[in-house]
Amino acid sequence: MAAVAESPPPEPVPADALLLRLDGFEGPLDLLLELARGQKVDLARISILALVEQYLAVIEGARRIRLELAADWLVMAAWLTWLKSRLLLPSGSEAADEAETAAEILAARLRDLQLVRAAAIWLGGRLQLGQDVFARGAAEDLTETDRSRLAADLPGLLRAYLAAARRGASGRRYRPAALTVWTVQSALARLAQLVGSLPDWASLERFLPEHMASPMERRAALSSTLLAGLEMARGGAIRLRQEIAFGPILVGRGRHDAPHDTLDEPDDVRPH
Amino acid sequence: MSDPTDPPLADLEEMLRLAEAMAFASPAPLTARALGNALPEGNDADAVLAALAARYAGRGVELVQVAGGWQFRTAPDLAARLRRVVQVPRRLPRVAMETLAIIAYHQPVTRPEIEEIRGAALSQQTLDQLLEGGLVQPRGRKETPGRPTMWGTTPAFLAQFGLNDLGDLPRRQDLFVEPPSQPSHASPPPSPAGEQTLPEPEG
Amino acid sequence: MSDPTDPPLADLEEMLRLAEAMAFASPAPLTARALGNALPEGNDADAVLAALAARYAGRGVELVQVAGGWQFRTAPDLAARLRRVVQVPRRLPRVAMETLAIIAYHQPVTRPEIEEIRGAALSQQTLDQLLEGGLVQPRGRKETPGRPTMWGTTPAFLAQFGLNDLGDLPRRQDLFVEPPSQPSHASPPPSPAGEQTLPEPEG
Numbered sequence: 001m002a003a004v005a006e007s008p009p010p011e012p013v014p015a016d017a018l019l020l021r022l023d024g025f026e027g028p029l030d031l032l033l034e035l036a037r038g039q040k041v042d043l044a045r046i047s048i049l050a051l052v053e054q055y056l057a058v059i060e061g062a063r064r065i066r067l068e069l070a071a072d073w074l075v076m077a078a079w080l081t082w083l084k085s086r087l088l089l090p091s092g093s094e095a096a097d098e099a100e101t102a103a104e105i106l107a108a109r110l111r112d113l114q115l116v117r118a119a120a121i122w123l124g125g126r127l128q129l130g131q132d133v134f135a136r137g138a139a140e141d142l143t144e145t146d147r148s149r150l151a152a153d154l155p156g157l158l159r160a161y162l163a164a165a166r167r168g169a170s171g172r173r174y175r176p177a178a179l180t181v182w183t184v185q186s187a188l189a190r191l192a193q194l195v196g197s198l199p200d201w202a203s204l205e206r207f208l209p210e211h212m213a214s215p216m217e218r219r220a221a222l223s224s225t226l227l228a229g230l231e232m233a234r235g236g237a238i239r240l241r242q243e244i245a246f247g248p249i250l251v252g253r254g255r256h257d258a259p260h261d262t263l264d265e266p267d268d269v270r271p272h
Numbered sequence: 273m274s275d276p277t278d279p280p281l282a283d284l285e286e287m288l289r290l291a292e293a294m295a296f297a298s299p300a301p302l303t304a305r306a307l308g309n310a311l312p313e314g315n316d317a318d319a320v321l322a323a324l325a326a327r328y329a330g331r332g333v334e335l336v337q338v339a340g341g342w343q344f345r346t347a348p349d350l351a352a353r354l355r356r357v358v359q360v361p362r363r364l365p366r367v368a369m370e371t372l373a374i375i376a377y378h379q380p381v382t383r384p385e386i387e388e389i390r391g392a393a394l395s396q397q398t399l400d401q402l403l404e405g406g407l408v409q410p411r412g413r414k415e416t417p418g419r420p421t422m423w424g425t426t427p428a429f430l431a432q433f434g435l436n437d438l439g440d441l442p443r444r445q446d447l448f449v450e451p452p453s454q455p456s457h458a459s460p461p462p463s464p465a466g467e468q469t470l471p472e473p474e475g
Numbered sequence: 476m477s478d479p480t481d482p483p484l485a486d487l488e489e490m491l492r493l494a495e496a497m498a499f500a501s502p503a504p505l506t507a508r509a510l511g512n513a514l515p516e517g518n519d520a521d522a523v524l525a526a527l528a529a530r531y532a533g534r535g536v537e538l539v540q541v542a543g544g545w546q547f548r549t550a551p552d553l554a555a556r557l558r559r560v561v562q563v564p565r566r567l568p569r570v571a572m573e574t575l576a577i578i579a580y581h582q583p584v585t586r587p588e589i590e591e592i593r594g595a596a597l598s599q600q601t602l603d604q605l606l607e608g609g610l611v612q613p614r615g616r617k618e619t620p621g622r623p624t625m626w627g628t629t630p631a632f633l634a635q636f637g638l639n640d641l642g643d644l645p646r647r648q649d650l651f652v653e654p655p656s657q658p659s660h661a662s663p664p665p666s667p668a669g670e671q672t673l674p675e676p677e678g
Contacts, residue, residue, distance in 0.1 A: 026594070026595040029595065113594060119644070119650055129637065130635065
């Protein structure tokens with residue numbers, strides 16, 4: 001067990017010294033406790049009147065030097081001034097009794113704060129993990145997370161089906177499906193990419209993108225691919241051939257030795 | 273270097289204690305050099321570590337040599353025993369769940385048909401999620417223009433939802449108080465109650 | 476419960492190995508209950524842990540009882556040497572320690588109550604320091620106007636300060652030379668928090 005509490009400062013701190021380090025106090029109560037400890041008696045028997053006078057002297061001193069004092073210091077000062085005036089009344093009057101009670105409460109609060117301080121010092125004297133003793137530095141996690149399973153059950157499936165079917169049914173007024181338009185640009189890129197990898201004279205349809213499910217989309221994609229093919233054939237990158245009218249259009253690699261020999265049978269090529 | 277104000281390490285036993293604590297508390301493996309710096313000069317850190325490892329041999333915790341130094345590790349036989357697998361099931365996103373339900377009830381069904389039933393486009397990502405989960409599989413192609421792939425559920429789908437066969441799915445007419453109007457071009461829904469036999473899943 | 480497929484633990488030595496591995500591998504202090512679940516039935520987990528602690532006594536790493544369980548920690552006398560090789564966080568400042576003490580003794584306690592006791596406002600920085608250390612946690616809300624959050628300490632608080640449970644905190648009268656008299660409630664001194672009641676300490 002480590003050393004327990006640091007002992008409180010042995011000597012009472014003179015008021016002017018307190019003044020210079022008012023910022024070091026955690027508020028008026030903290031200062032009052034420090035002053036009370038300066039009385040060198042048990043907190044249960046401190047003289048509240050003496051304490052009040054000390055506090056007011058410190059605050060008065062502070063105000064003489066610099067006016068910047070947080071409001072709670074002044075609120076406490078005002079309250080203590082009130083308390084002092086009542087404590088000076090002859091005992092027995094109602095006002096004096098009220099002051100007695102208030103003084104007791106102040107003393108109790110100081111004892112509570114003293115207790116907190118003692119508890120904090122006790123805690124601080126404990127061997128602290130990470131400061132004085134150390135746990136294992138390298139964690140070893142022996143748990144494994146398995147996310148392979150699916151959190152889905154039959155009621156969830158049925159709810160999903162109902163939701164989907166209702167939504168589908170409610171939206172089933174005529175609404176043309178959004179077309180996935182295969183642009184000539186995309187077709188150019190795809191043709192250029194595939195022309196080397198497919199055998200010569202493959203059908204133009206083989207250059208269409210996958211996932212063209214609806215006939216409309218396929219026809220649109222075929223047109224753009226043909227346009228792209230014509231463009232590339234013009235540059236000599238590929239050759240096009242159609243053997244019979246309305247027959248399949250075939251795509252071959254360009255002849256690099258004759259880059260300007262464009263279409264083999266240009267007349268045969270027509271959009272269908 | 274050892275701080276001269278520290279009490280001297282009297283003997284091997286004290287050096288073993290220090291090595292033990294250092295290897296235990298260090299986040300990284302303890303190197304002989306680091307230990308050597310903490311030991312009084314003239315001591316062989318390697319020898320101390322070897323002695324410590326020997327002392328822990330066969331225990332529940334062992335000092336093992338890993339990349340760059342020495343580290344305490346749970347003994348392998350006990351580590352295996354202590355290993356716990358925590359199941360954290362994934363949730364299917366709503367769209368994937370709806371798509372799966374439609375495939376289950378309408379299989380074999382094409383992507384455009386699924387889109388028609390859901391009234392929304394089906395992303396490749398959603399289909400991929402179902403494929404990765406092994407819940408759906410291609411079931412041939414439909415002989416219509418474009419020959420779209422038809423989809424059906426797998427045995428893993430049945431297992432996931434605790435079904436013996438597709439006939440265990442509640443009938444559509446039991447689900448809908450008012451049946452939604454059928455899309456004209458979607459394939460007729462199978463009635464899982466069994467009036468119409470469902471194609472066997474291929475998986 | 477011990478898995479019936481596990482090999483039987485031959486003897487005390489095997490149980491000590493298992494306890495050693497579990498205490499070592501567990502990120503939180505190992506409870507006797509957790510060890511008991513892993514031991515063959517009819518064995519006394521507390522006795523095994525006590526035997527293990529005895530075996531480690533005086534070593535560089537010791538088995539200590541904290542936060543309701545057992546945890547391996549380096550021996551305190553080695554702290555100075557270890558601080559040179561292990562990164563040590565800054566100690567909590569006085570304000571944070573006092574706030575922590577108030578929370579420990581008065582939990583669950585609201586921020587205005589803490590401020591009332593300390594006679595000073597509680598800064599966000601202080602609360603952050605306690606939260607970052609995982610030392611305090613919200614404990615519901617007080618059913619008073621504004622429903623302020625109540626705070627309490629965590630198991631990590633117990634572990635950090637080497638306490639087995641909150642009952643290990645010294646009693647108020649042991650901290651104080653003389654028992655404090657009961658405060659009465661009339662026209663108390665002003666407090667920055669503006670509350671006019673003294674919290675009833677639960678000590």
